[in-house]
Amino acid sequence: MAYRDLVRGWHEGILAMDKGDWDSALKIFSNIEEPSSRIYFNIGCVHLLTGNPEGALQAFDKTVTKDNHLAVGFFQRGFVHLQLAMYEEALYDCSMALTHLRNNPFIDYKQLGLRHMLCAWEVLYNTAAVQCRLGLWQEARRTLEEAVRQRPEGRPTSLDAALERVQNHLLLEPIHVPRGEFFRPRKEEVEQLDSKDFLGKPKVISSVIPNDEYIGFEPLRPQRQGFYEPSVNAVRDHDSGYYRVVTHYYPEDSEEMAVKGSTIIFVLNKGADGWATAICDGQKLRIPTSHLEPVHAPKADKWKVSNGIPLPPVKVPPNRPHLQEMDQQQPEALPIVMMAVWQCFALQDLLREKTLLQMMLIRKQTRSCRLSDSKEFIVISGEEELGKMWQQVTDGRLTLWCQGTDACSDRPVLYRMVAHHGYTAQRPEDLEFNEGDTLDILSEVNEEWLEGHCNGNFGIFPKCFAAQASIGAALP
Structure with missing residues (x-):
């Protein structure tokens, strides 16, 4: 049986005992597989409370069998033996309880879940009570005198009155663990029985989607480059959708975002004041509705890639190389x-x-x-x-x-590259080629553009559209 289930049944049995429902407590404890010594101790205490000393004796027998060093278990069983007039067995249990005290004046069982402190004088008192029933009055008197010496200072006891009774040959009433004291599971273990949600429920603090009250978790959606795509379940206004900015928009507040003409934005809603709330480049902004015209949702073209070759960084080529302008402070500089x-x-x-x-x-x-x-x-x-x-x-x-006339005859070829993607010339100076073409590299214009030769043509092209050829295709 899992320890978690054992603690759960143990706790439920204790709750029933606290309510005085002894039958339910016994039933719950009996359903626990392989009960511990402390649970058997509780079962024996329930039988004592219900007036069943035989059942209590069986339970305490299992208690000391499970833990033969539990002094309080022997102490309780000795009390039951005395009730059943089994004096020799009761005398043995008192002797074992005193032995397991190991010459200590007391044992505090609070750490084990029992709010009781078993004292050595209590064990000696019960020993004297058994000796009285056996007619051993002198031994009983000496035992009580030893109990008086071991009793704690400043705590009142009935030992003086008990010693007087023994001298008058009167029987002593034995003592036991107080009524209502049982072995209880640790509070920390009980608190961990039920699963706890340490994260709690998420709460929408701020959202670009109006009236967004979604409190669940949503997997990451692949974002298309260049425009905003809302969730399918997002709350939308009837005017929401994609719009094109007709003219440049420069807000009066310099901290707000400026939007260039022909930019595609996603409008969340339009207000009666002639302003629209929109998303552009991941930022929320307000823009006049007069600057907008509706368009269809943009569709991203998919590159046809085979053999696991990665796509270029973006569809549009990188910024073109340009010549640095001469210093404007030199009027006589050549053009x-x-x-x-x-x-x-x-x-x-x-x-x-x-x-x-x-x-x-x-x-x-x-x-x-x-x-x-x-x-x-x-x-x-x-x-x-x-x-x-x-x-x-x-x-x-x-x-x-x-x-x-012979453009590349005397220019050295630095190395060769293989086109992994076809490139269509955007301007007259571009070198156009198809996927798989071999490119002779004549110079490196910058980190993103190269000058090359292919199929009798010369020009520049983006470096990301090709990869350097393998050693087998290197220059001779």
Whole structure:
């Protein structure tokens, strides 16, 4: 039997005894499998209270059998033996109780659950009571004199009166554990019988969902990137849903969140004052309803990935590389030239040369260039063509799209990569490729973009769309 069940039955039996329901107490104690010595002691006490000394004797026999060092068990059994006129057995029990006191003046059983202190003088008193019934008056007198010497100081006892009775050859009435004192289970063990909810019930303190009174627990829902998706069971207003911000919204309070135009937000409710409460980028805000137009719920495109290859960090490419602007405090600084698309090499470090033509000659390549707003390529072969290009400087910036006759013949390939995802060119300078294509890496533009060559084309592409080739595919 589990100790938890034993304590439960023990406690229920004690509750019945406290109510004086002796039959229920005996029934509960009898249903406990393998009762302990203390429970048998309680059963014997119940039989004594109901006037059944034979039943009490059987219970106390099992008590001292279970724990043959329990002095109070021998003390109670000696009392029952005396009631049943079994004087020799009673004298033996008193002797055993005194032995298990181990020369101590008393034993306090409070820690074991019995609110009683068994004293040595009590055991000697009962011994004298048995000796009186056996006609051993001199032995009874000496036993009582020993009891008087061991009685605690300052506590009144009836030993003096008992000694006088023995001298007059009058019998002594034995004493026993007071009525209503039983072995009780520990309070801490009783309190742990019932399971406790240490966490308690959750309470909604603050929620972005109006009238949210849900107090249960909900598993984590996968969140789509870029927009808010409420729970299916969330309490919604009839005007709630996805809306597009038509124009930029800049709140008067600088601490509030500004929202750019074309942003998709989720509106929780619309008020009669012309303002809507919405969720944008995980934050709650208020925005005029005049800035909103309803849209369908956004759907995230799923990437087709095979062979367990991970997805790129996001669907949209990372921020594109850009040339650092020259210091505005230098009015005579040369205009910034960006050459991209097929070659994508920046001439920022070469601007301090006298002319663009000198740089071209150093490269030993014949190149043709076009302006960003033109589709016609012009071969730059001298100062005249260079001057025409230089006249197109706008706001201190000149953007040229350059193409060489043999664009990559003399540029070293740093390493090769394999495209794990197809990339569609977003701008003219981008390198377009399909999944599985091999890419020759010509330069590392920054931590997120690379310049490469694939299928006869040159350009830049996001680094996250490809992975470095294995050793077997390395350069010879």
